[in-house]
Amino acid sequence: MKEHIEELLIQAFLHLKRDKIVPADCKIQPVVERTRSPEHGEFASNLAMVLTKQAKRPPKDLAKAIINRLPKSRQLEKTEIAGPGFINFFMNQMAMASTVKEVLRKEGSYGHQPTQPDRSVTLEFVSANPTGPLHVGHGRGAAYGASLACILQAAGYEVQREYYVNDHGRQMDILALSVWLRYLELCGEKVRFPKNGYQGEYVYEIARVVRNEHGDKWRFTELEVYDGAEPDEGEGGDAESHIDSLINKASDLMGHAGYLAFFNASLDQILGDIKNDLAEFGVEFDHWFSEVGLEESGALQHAIERLDKNGYLYVKDGATWFKASELGDEKDRVIVRENGRTTYFASDIAYLLNKLERGFDHAIYVWGADHHGYIARLSAAAKGLGEDPENIEFILLQFVALFRDGEKIQMSTRSGNFITLRQLRDEVSSDAARYFFVMRSHDQHLDFNLDLAKSRSNENPVYYIQYAHARICSVFKNLDQMDLRHNAAIGEAALDRLVEEHELGLMRSLSRYPEVIESSARARAPHSMAHYLHGLATDFHAYYNAHQFLVDDENLRNARLNLILAARMVLQDGLSMLGISAPEEM
C-alpha cells in the first residue's frame, strides 16, 4: 500500500518536471510516511515542502500542483493538503480490506520479501567462551541474534547464523586445570584451589565424568602438584603466573594425552551444554566455527600472509605487529607473540577473512558493550586485508541487570556467582525471557524485572500478546461448537462490511506489518517487532470487546472471521520471529 502511494508520487513528480514547475535536473526521493492519527489519513508526504526551494514556490501551491498530477487510483478515497504543506492520503475501505485478502492468500509469508541475491549475510552472535554455562548476558545476545536473523530473512536476506567457539587459548587451559584439580579432590587429594580458577559447581561435574571414565589414572599427590609451582596471589605471588605454572605442571605430570583428556572432556561437556541450552531457548545456529580449526586449516597463516603481503606487518621485540594505527586504530597490535604463539586477535582476523572468502556480502557481529574497543581493531584488520570495512557491521548490546523484589541482583562471573540462562528460563519461562530480552532497543541497558516476567497476570506483556492469539483460536472453537463453519470465500466477498472504527484500526495495523519487517530489519531492531505485536494485540482486544464476531448475519460473520484469522496469522508469524510460542489456549 505504501509502495502504491510512492509510485503515485513519482508519477506526479515526473509530470511536474515535464510541466517545468520544477527544474528537469531536480532529483528527490519522495518521503511517504504513516500519519500519526487517522485524522490525517493513512499516509503523508512532505514532497511539496522539500521541493519548495528548487521550485521557488510556496509549499501549498506545490502540493496543489502535485495533487492535480496524481494518477487515478482505485485505492484512494481522497487527498488533502494539511499543516505547512503535507499531502495526506486517505485510503478507501476497499484498499484497507484488501490487506485481509492478502494476508489470507499469503498465509505465513505475508509481509516477507523474497530472498535477494546480493543480500547474503553472516550473523555471528553469542560466541561465549566454552568455559562455563551461559549467563543472562549471553541470553540477551542469543535472543537478539536469533530474532534479528529471522527478521532479516523475512526482509529478504540470506542469513547464516554463526557461533565462534574459542576452543583454544589460555582460558581453556585454566578450565582444564580447574577440572583436573577438582578431579584430584574427588580422588581424595587435598588441593589449594587457585584464586583465578573456575569456581563453579559445574567444574566438579566434569571432573566426575572424567573420573567415572578413567578412574584414578591421573591422580597425583598434593606434594607432586605444587612442587616448584609459583605462589598464588594470597601467598605473596601473582595469580596469573601461579596458574600458568600449575598448567605446565599438569602437562608434565599427566603427559600430553592425559592433559588432552581433561581439556577435551571440558570442551565437549560445556559446549554440549551450551548447545543444548540454546536449543531449549529456541536459538539455532547454522555453523559452529572452531578457533582451533583456523589453525589446522591454515586459515590463520593465510590471513597473516595476506597482511604481510599488503605491507601491514613488522617485527619488534621478537613479536610480529600489525600496523593497526595506520588504519584507524589507536595503536599497533601484536599478532604473533614473542613466544611464537598467535594472539586471539590473529584468530579474529583469520576468521573475518574466512567469512568474506566464503562469499558473504556482509558480516554482522553482535557483541556485548564491553567489546566496543575491538571495533576499531577489527575494522583496521578488514582494511589491512584489503577488504571493504563497509561490509562489516558491529552491533553492541548493553548490559542486563536482573531485578527481584525491586532490588538489583549482583553478579560476577569469576566467583561463579551468576544467574545462568538456564536458571532464568526455568524461573520465568523461555517465552517470557525471549520477549523481555528483545523488548528494549539493543543500545539501552536492560532492566530485567523477574517478578514481572514470571507473573501470569495482566501486567505481563508476553501473555497479553499470546492471549490475543489464544482468544482468536477460541473464537473458532466456539464456531465449531455452534456447528458453523468459517467460509473464507463468503467472508472475502463481504469484506466491504468491515466499516467499524475497530475494524479499520485492525486492518491498518495489519497493513503496516510489511513495513515493520522492513524497518526492523534495516534498523537491526527486533524491539520494534515486539512493540508492533503488542500494538496489534491491543487493536484486537479492543475490537473483541467492542463487537461480537459470531453474529447471525452470515456475510458479516465470515468477513469478521477473515479479519481475525488474518490477525491470528500475523501474530503467529511475528511471535515466531521472536522465538515465542503462539498458544491456542491459555
Next chain:
RNA sequence: GCGCCCGUAGCUCAGUCGGAUAGAGCACCAGAUUCCUAAUCUGGGGGCCGCAGGUUCGAAUCCUGCCGGGCGCGCCA
C-alpha cells in the same frame, strides 16, 4: 585522560530519513461482564524531551560545549 553508549511522564521505555497537538506499559483515580476467555476493555490526571548555544520553513531527532550515569582503553581470552 581518551573513546563508545545512554539521559523523554512517579517507574520502565518507544519515537524510522528532521515534520503536524511528544506516545505506550506499569503505578494512581473512576467505570464496563445475562454476550466469542476479565490474562480483556473504556475514560482521566500526569512532560523544562538533562542544561546551554547553533544549523532551518520546522529540532526529542542533526552539530558544538557542559552536567549526570554505564562500559572500555593488555604480547588476556
